[in-house]
Amino acid sequence: MRRFFWMLLALVSAAGVNTATAKTYKGAEIYSNESVLYGRFEIRMQVAKGSGILSTFFTYKNGSEVGNTFWEEIDIEVFGKNNATEWQSNIILGSTRPTLHTEQVHTAPSSLGDGYHTYVLEWTPDYVAWFVDGVEVRRITGTSTVTSLTNPQSLRFNLWSSESAEWVGPWDPSILPVYQFVNYIDYKAYNATSKTFEGGWRDDFDSFNSARWGKANWTFDTNRVDFAPENVVVKDGILVLAMTTENALGFTGTPPADNVSSSSSAATSSTPASSTAASSVASSTPASSAAATSQAASSEALSSVAPSSTAAAASSRAATGGNSGGSGGGAVQAWWLLMLTALVLVRRRGC
Secondary structure, eight states, rough: OHHHHHHHHHHHHHHHHHHHHOOOOEEEEEEEEEEEESSEEEEEEEESSSTTEEEEEEEOOOTTTTTOOOEEEEEEEEESSSOOOOOEEEEEEEESSSSSOOOOEEOOOOTTTSOOOEEEEEEOEEEEEETTTTTEEEESSSSHHHOOOOOOOEEEEEEBBBSOHHHHOOOOOOOOOOEEEEEEEEEEEETTTTTTEEEEEEEEOSSSTTTTTEEOOOOOOOBBEOOOGGGGGEEETTEEEEEEESSSHHHHHHOOOSSSOOOOOOSEEEEETTOOGGGGGSSSSSOOOOOTTTTTOOOOOOOOTTSTSTTTTTTOOOTOOOOOOOOOOHHHHHHHHHHHHHHHHHHHHTT
């Protein structure tokens, strides 16, 4: 009978793993092996179009998802719905759940999925600012929303699908496959003494630098997709994040060319903080500044953590931000339910 118990235990463990990885659709995420405190992040990318999906870049304090750990995250999330003309800026904070969100939705004058655009995120001890194509769209200055961001954060790109239709639009699997294309990311460190951005590094994705980046292999609650390492491809100097069905992983096409030179303000060795985005490369008509330089107070309304890309990388992340994936919260609950069932069966058999 004891042998029966251990057989059940093995079956339950296997079932727990399968529960976490049994999603029909597959997305992609990469995360930096290094975490940084403050900086300027310039990204040149063409996002995926389609209802129900998000193309993102965000910074994330590894381990934020664990228990009541204080969550720290800054987001750029581009919606695929409405022809990819809308995107969301956000800072997520707090040790309570739900966390404090500061999201705002911004509208571009044309699709962000029809060509490459330059996104800049500036993070300093004094402010966080978002820019698109050289135009400052939002700035949060001097509130506890900014001053609470005190820990180094990893850098992440992902392509995923939220189960919240109210937030991202209804899901339509007929759009698959879809892709997020990244030409480069340029990181400048923040010098607190001179209040400038300088040094750092740049990745033009001529190859996949595994010393700098890892490929996600997990999922989380509210995410319709698993992150599959096979859906991270570098080709022709472009990072490709794919969203596919489980039987059609990867990318075999030709990435769209970026027709504007990728030289940018990132090439300068020292750039004054708060005045950098104007020299960023503009790929087309500047993004709408309808929400430009709006001030976000630290008392902004609470909202659920679920609709953020943070769960993206999160509920299944190890606290160290390492290479292990694991199951999301829902899968853990399913594992314990199966374990309980196994124990009941053992008891009934007189063990």
